[in-house]
Amino acid sequence: MTAVVTQGERADFRPRRARVVGFGFAIGLVVVMVGMSIGLSFAPDSGWQRQDSVFAVVFAVLCAAVLVRLVSVNARVTDEALVVRNVVFTREVEWGAIVAVRFGGADPWLTLDTDDGENLAVMAVQRADGEHARAEALRLARLVEERAGR
Template identity: 30%
Template sequence: MSESSTPSLPVTFRPGRTRAVLLTVGLAMFAAITAVALMLERLGPGERVSFVFTAALFLGVLVLLSRPKVVADDEGVTVVNITRTRRLAWAEILRVNLRPGDPWVFLDLSDGTSLPALGIQPGVAKESAIRDARALRALADSRGTGVETA
């Protein structure tokens, strides 16, 4: 992939359909459980609060699951996974991998480790994930040092 086919920066990669489904289901579930808590006349105030609290926990988990993204800018890449965020300089990324059967992209790093980047996942939108992985690979190739360290 040539420099001209790399996306303009900054660019954000995220599983849009998955995110939309998770957030929609989370909000619908929160609304439904809260409505049930308010409509059940036999529930006391503490029980109603526990229903709403439980609905809020479900929503919170789905919001966390919808959080992953990969943001590339001139200085490097920010990988936001479910509970962690990691900032990488372009030179730290040796390879961008999305092999058949992988649940998401893996970044091979100059320190010898591999970092999962959940923001690019082929689950629902395989073609989009492949396109995003290729774009991130082209950016890493054009902006990184291109030299692997032992």
């Protein structure tokens, strides 16, 4: 059985609110640290030296990189599988291996039950996104039904 999947149904799953807040905070952090470093380097008797500025900016960029990684979680739909990219690990789960899609209770994000007995968090669908997250959970459940031939 071949399911017809439209481009909208194949769209990647991504969090909304976390991405806006995370990217905004990352940019703001770098801008503030660069501004502080420039301001303190010109302040008389501040004791701020060039290496302090370099360290502050490098630290801000590293923190921003961690934030960007945290909010860059996603789940990509392919013909054969769902590729789930969480904060640390990326896992490809074949459609037929997904037993259930759960999104309820107090769970902060969607969870997939797989045929090997594992539970896989899909951090791309987050409760903080409210109605959008519920719609995305339903979309994923429909995709699993269609793609797994159930």
